[in-house]
Amino acid sequence: xxIRHGLLALLEHGPRYGSQLRTEFESRTGxxxxxxxxxxxxxxxxxxxxGMVVQDGEDGAGHALYAITDAGRGELKSWFQxxxxxxxxxxxxLAIKLAMAVxxxxxxxxxxxxxxxxxxxxxxxxYTRLKARALAAVEVESEDGEQARDDxxxxxxxxxxxxQTEAEARWLDHSESRLTRLSATAARRxxxxxxxxxxxxxxxxxxxxxxxxxTAPMPRSTRR
Amino acid sequence: MPESMPHTSHxxxxxxxxxxxxxxxxxxxxxxxxxxxxxxxxxxxxxxxLSVFPGELVAVMGPSGSGKSTLLTIAGGLDSPTSGRVVVExxxxxxxxxxxxxxLRRRSIGYVFQDYNLIPALTAAENIALPRELDGVxxxxxxxxxxxxxEEMGLGQLADRFxxxxxxxxxxxxxxxxxxxxxxxxxxxDEPTGALDSETGESVLALLRARCDAGAAGILxxxxxxxxAWADRVVFLRDGSVVDxxxxxxxxxxxxxxAAAQ
Ligand SMILES: Nc1ncnc2c1ncn2[C@@H]1O[C@H](COP(=O)(O)OP(=O)(O)OP(=O)(O)O)[C@@H](O)[C@H]1O
Ligand SMILES: [Mg+2]
Numbered sequence: 136x137x138i139r140h141g142l143l144a145l146l147e148h149g150p151r152y153g154s155q156l157r158t159e160f161e162s163r164t165g166x167x168x169x170x171x172x173x174x175x176x177x178x179x180x181x182x183x184x185x186g187m188v189v190q191d192g193e194d195g196a197g198h199a200l201y202a203i204t205d206a207g208r209g210e211l212k213s214w215f216q217x218x219x220x221x222x223x224x225x226x227x228x229l230a231i232k233l234a235m236a237v238x239x240x241x242x243x244x245x246x247x248x249x250x251x252x253x254x255x256x257x258x259x260x261x262y263t264r265l266k267a268r269a270l271a272a273v274e275v276e277s278e279d280g281e282q283a284r285d286d287x288x289x290x291x292x293x294x295x296x297x298x299q300t301e302a303e304a305r306w307l308d309h310s311e312s313r314l315t316r317l318s319a320t321a322a323r324r325x326x327x328x329x330x331x332x333x334x335x336x337x338x339x340x341x342x343x344x345x346x347x348x349x350t351a352p353m354p355r356s357t358r359r
Numbered sequence: 360m361p362e363s364m365p366h367t368s369h370x371x372x373x374x375x376x377x378x379x380x381x382x383x384x385x386x387x388x389x390x391x392x393x394x395x396x397x398x399x400x401x402x403x404x405x406x407x408x409l410s411v412f413p414g415e416l417v418a419v420m421g422p423s424g425s426g427k428s429t430l431l432t433i434a435g436g437l438d439s440p441t442s443g444r445v446v447v448e449x450x451x452x453x454x455x456x457x458x459x460x461x462x463l464r465r466r467s468i469g470y471v472f473q474d475y476n477l478i479p480a481l482t483a484a485e486n487i488a489l490p491r492e493l494d495g496v497x498x499x500x501x502x503x504x505x506x507x508x509x510e511e512m513g514l515g516q517l518a519d520r521f522x523x524x525x526x527x528x529x530x531x532x533x534x535x536x537x538x539x540x541x542x543x544x545x546x547x548x549d550e551p552t553g554a555l556d557s558e559t560g561e562s563v564l565a566l567l568r569a570r571c572d573a574g575a576a577g578i579l580x581x582x583x584x585x586x587x588a589w590a591d592r593v594v595f596l597r598d599g600s601v602v603d604x605x606x607x608x609x610x611x612x613x614x615x616x617x618a619a620a621q
Contacts, residue, residue: 249595249603256420257605259588267568267589297585304584312422 152198165289383410384576390443403429405599411576418587421596469538471548477522484518508536527554546577
């Protein structure tokens with residue numbers, strides 16, 4: 136789990152106390168995944184129970200310090216070595232929404248796609264603006280090593296967000312042209328078939344295609 | 360840094376706000392364009408309105424055939440609308456004479472074509488220098504600024520090569536240098552990143568962005584969401600009409616908004 140390993144990675148740099156870990160975690164990831172101090176202490180308690188960290192005295196101000204153990208170091212090392220688990224893709228609300236919009240009565244799937252595309256592009260614009268600033272910060276080459284490390288980490292996180300939203304935007308474009316093509320094919324088929332012998336649904340709207348698609352589902356193995 | 364970053368003031372954005380009160384560099388009013396006639400009639404544009412202000416970069420996205428290139432060629436004075444007005448820095452270019460239009464195009468408008476459009480018989484530097492020479496800039500001066508424009512794009516070594524001696528991506532960057540040389544107030548780019556890898560495409564976008572931050576107005580036609588995201592506004596074309604557009608928003612509110620949602 137990422138908080139657990141994130142904390143171990145920070146403790147690898149030396150003993151730290153709870154709120155300090157929280158600050159450093161957010162410096163690296165630009166407050167994209169905010170942590171509260173409670174989560175940090177709960178996680179530290181579990182890590183302590185599992186023998187991966189130990190309490191290690193106090194700093195001058197009386198904060199309880201935590202230190203990584205050899206077991207913790209071993210776990211951290213294997214975390215960096217193993218790829219992130221893809222066995223169960225996270226549930227994606229957008230994918231579920233589009234899947235439900237296919238053939239849904241009274242739903243204009245193209246409008247659903249455009250509304251999402253608008254929001255997705257807008258988010259990308261925002262991320263890109265933050266990225267332009269982050270790039271400028273990285274290029275200034277900070278004297279402060281820790282600062283430089285945080286700047287680079289933040290840039291990487293931002294770019295991950297950009298690529299992720301880009302994938303979404305591309306998938307939306309692809310889905311729209313897919314639906315347009317399917318609807319053109321259906322319309323052509325309806326035209327070619329003699330009117331009397333064609334009770335099949337016809338029309339230029341995607342809903343009609345969606346109905347066609349529903350009555351002739353793809354093989355199970357190709358859907359997920 | 361990440362924590363303090365959202366509060367850092369962002370120069371271009373502030374400049375942009377104050378520029379909104381200025382005259383647009385480009386104004387398209389009720390633009391229509393019909394290709395052909397009768398049975399083969401194609402309505403490439405159906406009443407498009409769009410203004411681009413100094414300091415602003417607008418991205419135009421839309422499926423193939425939605426009218427993006429048509430819009431750009433008309434905005435650049437390379438094609439005439441069937442109806443509507445095209446105002447560049449206060450001049451309606453649909454009503455001016457050919458000579459005046461040609462001069463305005465050379466002086467005020469930088470154009471990057473979807474297929475580069477370099478002149479095969481001229482070297483990279485000559486391609487870039489030509490429009491300025493035609494405009495009365497001395498050959499030596501035009502050459503110096505052409506080479507400088509190439510160097511800005513990391514292409515100094517290509518100055519004396521002919522188009523057929525360059526890769527597609529190199530030709531494309533030369534075409535971009537040609538559009539950006541001099542101080543054109545309006546830069547129109549049709550898929551300028553088509554032949555470029557992701558990293559080079561990004562550097563071209565950064566250059567276009569910088570030119571707009573310095574006060575130019577730009578339109579970027581692209582299929583790539585990641586490049587469109589550099590723009591202040593994204594306009595969506597569908598079958599010749601603008602169906603939607605995003606607005607510039609505060610990047611800062613995004614992260615705090617996200618934080619609040621969790
Ligand atoms: N010279 C022409 N004669 C007839 N039709 C044309 C002409 N130029 C463009 N069209 C038509 O006008 C429509 C818009 O074309 P345009 O080139 O503007 O599309 P686009 O959005 O740039 O597409 P792409 O993404 O493929 O470059 C298309 O249907 C196209 O076939
Ligand atoms: Mg085009």
